[in-house]
Amino acid sequence: MAKTDSIYIGGSGKDETLLLKLANRHGLITGATGTGKTVSLQILAEGFSSAGVPVFCADIKGDLSGIAKAGVEKDFLEKRARDIGFSDKYSYDAFPTVFWDLYGEQGHPVRTTISEVGPLLLARLLELNDTQEGVLNILFELADDEGLLLLDLKDLRAMLAHVSDRAQELSRLYGNVSKTSIGAIQRRLLVLERQGGDNLFGEPALDIRDFMRTTQDGRGMINVLAADKLMNSPKLYAVFLLWLLSELFEELPEVGDPEKPKLVFFFDEAHLLFNDAPKALVEKVEQVVRLIRSKGVGVYFVTQNPMDVPETILAQLGNRVQHALRAFTPRDQKAVRAAAQTFRPNPDLDTERVITELGVGEALVSTLEGKGIPSIVQRTLVRPPSSRLGPVTEAERRELIQASPIFGVYDRTRDRHSACEMLAERAERELRKEERQREEEERHAEQYGEPRRTRSGFQLPDFGRDDRPRRESRKTTTKRRQSRDTVLEAGMKSAARSLGSSLGRALVRGLLGSLKRGF
Known part of the structure; x- marks a missing residue:
């Protein structure tokens, strides 16, 4: 399906291709609902897989899951192949696919911390x-x-x-x-x-290398995220994909400009990432998109309107596939005009008018050429996919999940010793410490009758009724006894000193005379 150096997109009177060595310069697939964006994503994913490049993409409606099964011959597919001169190369084939699901229902659970x-x-x-x-x-x-x-x-x-x-x-x-x-x-x-959201956080956390597998025959694995249920929580979807993009940026080594990407990342419903996004977040996305190219990762945004993507990021998306836009309102007309102005002009094509006239499966295509210069925009019939159009059955999905090379790796959660347990243990230690301290204070109070500390302050020992005599501590009693002894000793010393005086001698003589008379 792919040449050695490029991916075939469709025919415009000539072959419209995407050069693999420039595929990491990022891209954009836009168009109104029902104009063929999912099929364009599907044929690009097939081309990258055939070239040995792993792919990650979100399956918003469930239709993309059919890439895991070979297509079935249908008249309109065969006619499209003939119209673009592709019938001699066209065949039906299944592509190696791994299914993922944040909720663990339609694929392997995918978690982070x-x-x-x-x-x-x-x-x-x-x-x-x-x-x-x-x-x-x-x-x-x-x-x-x-x-x-x-x-x-x-x-x-x-x-x-x-x-x-x-x-x-x-x-x-x-x-x-x-x-x-x-x-x-x-x-x-x-x-x-x-x-x-609790399904996203936990362990085992995703190893990003599991998104970058190839098969024994050299084809890249296509990782399909089941997102039909996830889309009910659009911010969770956007944050998960942005985290994944950031993780790729942080984990992968610098490789410059390789001959083909190491991974291609399709960000479907990209407007959900930028709706009401704070400036810091948009700047973060811009930085990652600008620098991740040197890690060998190509990022392709898929959305309805090119105006959904901020200009600073839009300017970095060199490979464009523009499906039909409708111009029913002034805002729609402005979007059509803006989309037309992002292409390198074709003197033989009124780009602004053609955007509103494109049929299902038609697109305006412009990709980077030799020196990274955008090609002149061309009205293109997109080639038919080789894999199935439409979803796999539930039985087929279960069979593919069980045959996956990572079956059993992420299916059981692991609850490691972390902040919750650490803080609980810390609180338990503090509680035991307080209990030991309280017991020591109670023992001290029982022994010495001193106040003991409680959580509410100090508590006096219970002496019964208020009119009972207050028991004094040994320390206080000893101090008072020592005080009394000191006063007595001072009196005796003073009396002894008075004996040496004349008054003292007279008193002694009078006392002795009385005694003699008594005898």
């Missing part, structure tokens, strides 16, 4: 304001400083409670920690859990 997602994406997922995001950043910083692993949502809940308990102390060390903000984050976590 709270730490790997980080505060920026997590704040986006929870729709936090700037103040709440600041508290979340403090929480992550504290977890790093104290060696607390954040793996799943229960770890995050435990850390939020811990930060709340230490709010005053942490405010002095890290900045203001508002308990109101902590409460808001906790409420958002409850909403996320109801949406199934």
